[in-house]
Amino acid sequence: MSFLVIGASGLVGYEFYRQKKKEKEWHFTYNTNKMDANGFVHLDAENQTEIDTLFSKIKPDVAIFPAAMPNVNKCETEPEEAEKLNLGILKNVLEAMKKHGGRKIVFFSTDYLFDGKDGPYSEDAPVKPLNEYGRIKLKCEEAIKQSGLEYLIIRTTGIFGWEKNRKNFLYRVLDNLSQGKKLELPDDQYATPVYVKDLAAATLKLLELDKNGVYNVCGPDFLNRVELANLFADAFDLDKTLISGKKTSEFQNVAPRPLRCGLKIDKITALGIRMMRIKEALVDMKKNKEKDDAYPEPG
Numbered sequence: 227m228s229f230l231v232i233g234a235s236g237l238v239g240y241e242f243y244r245q246k247k248k249e250k251e252w253h254f255t256y257n258t259n260k261m262d263a264n265g266f267v268h269l270d271a272e273n274q275t276e277i278d279t280l281f282s283k284i285k286p287d288v289a290i291f292p293a294a295m296p297n298v299n300k301c302e303t304e305p306e307e308a309e310k311l312n313l314g315i316l317k318n319v320l321e322a323m324k325k326h327g328g329r330k331i332v333f334f335s336t337d338y339l340f341d342g343k344d345g346p347y348s349e350d351a352p353v354k355p356l357n358e359y360g361r362i363k364l365k366c367e368e369a370i371k372q373s374g375l376e377y378l379i380i381r382t383t384g385i386f387g388w389e390k391n392r393k394n395f396l397y398r399v400l401d402n403l404s405q406g407k408k409l410e411l412p413d414d415q416y417a418t419p420v421y422v423k424d425l426a427a428a429t430l431k432l433l434e435l436d437k438n439g440v441y442n443v444c445g446p447d448f449l450n451r452v453e454l455a456n457l458f459a460d461a462f463d464l465d466k467t468l469i470s471g472k473k474t475s476e477f478q479n480v481a482p483r484p485l486r487c488g489l490k491i492d493k494i495t496a497l498g499i500r501m502m503r504i505k506e507a508l509v510d511m512k513k514n515k516e517k518d519d520a521y522p523e524p525g
């Protein structure tokens with residue numbers, strides 16, 4: 227069986243590389259961030275010819291698709307471009323999967339499908355996105371369900387972990403506090419953050435169990451941004467007195483944000499999948515920094 231991770235130079239995709247790089251039936255793509263390592267190839271999923279060439283060669287049975295333009299504010303200000311860079315590239319890959327005999331697509335969706343009035347949400351809760359990012363993700367989910375392919379839609383939120391591009395929330399906390407800078411954060415935005423290593427491991431377990439459908443995959447802790455930043459500061463011995471909280475409405479927000487969001491994980495828990503508490507994840511991150519926070523350089 228052949229696996230293709232499209233967007234393996236990003237936060238989520240790279241974790242599949244960390245965990246599967248030694249297995250020869252696994253293949254990985256980058257687009258603009260070149261990864262010079264065995265198993266990596268270039269793919270711009272806007273380019274149908276390039277997709278066709280790669281799919282004829284690899285013939286993936288399973289396409290794991292973390293590729294996206296996930297910037298929530300950019301989605302709000304440039305919704306047409308954002309739809310092209312999220313839904314457009316997904317549709318190209320769905321077409322190629324059908325054309326080249328692919329079986330299953332794995333897609334990463336979000337708790338921003340919900341309005342944040344009464345989270346955390348289960349898989350069957352009614353959706354009501356407040357922003358363009360959420361609306362586009364919903365269209366992506368619909369396109370997958372209509373594709374006729376088998377699918378895993380993994381809904382997740384607040385992913386943190388070692389990352390080459392240093393763009394997840396953890397880095398904002400570490401970078402500000404280590405430079406002695408004050409950090410003001412919303413204290414009314416709740417979610418269920420997840421460690422990237424655990425997110426990929428749970429996804430792989432769902433694949434191994436040959437599951438289909440929508441699955442929430444996130445951590446068991448339900449907390450707000452200030453509480454999360456405090457856990458990060460504690461773990462890395464940083465000055466948490468620099469962190470303060472205020473209401474989301476007091477920030478200048480480009481995109482509306484759901485407040486009580488996050489996802490329930492009863493469905494994966496019933497399958498025996500256990501997700502780490504944040505404190506456990508941070509212990510793991512510190513222990514494995516040297517091994518995990520290392521990346522193939524552009525050649």
Ligand SMILES: NC(=O)c1ccc[n+]([C@@H]2O[C@H](COP(=O)([O-])OP(=O)(O)OC[C@H]3O[C@@H](n4cnc5c(N)ncnc54)[C@H](OP(=O)(O)O)[C@@H]3O)[C@@H](O)[C@H]2O)c1
Pocket residue numbers: 232233234235236237238239255256257258259260269270271272291292293294295296315334335336337382383384385386
């Ligand atoms: N991060 C979160 O907290 C979070 C929460 C909920 C859901 N999600 C979802 O999880 C998924 C992964 O997020 P992430 O944080 O890992 O994103 P990311 O770090 O921004 O990575 C995105 C990946 O997509 C690739 N990509 C973008 N446009 C492409 C194109 N046209 N063709 C081929 N590859 C392309 C990028 O390649 P290059 O960098 O090489 O150009 C990169 O490898 C996304 O669907 C996101 O919406 C994320």
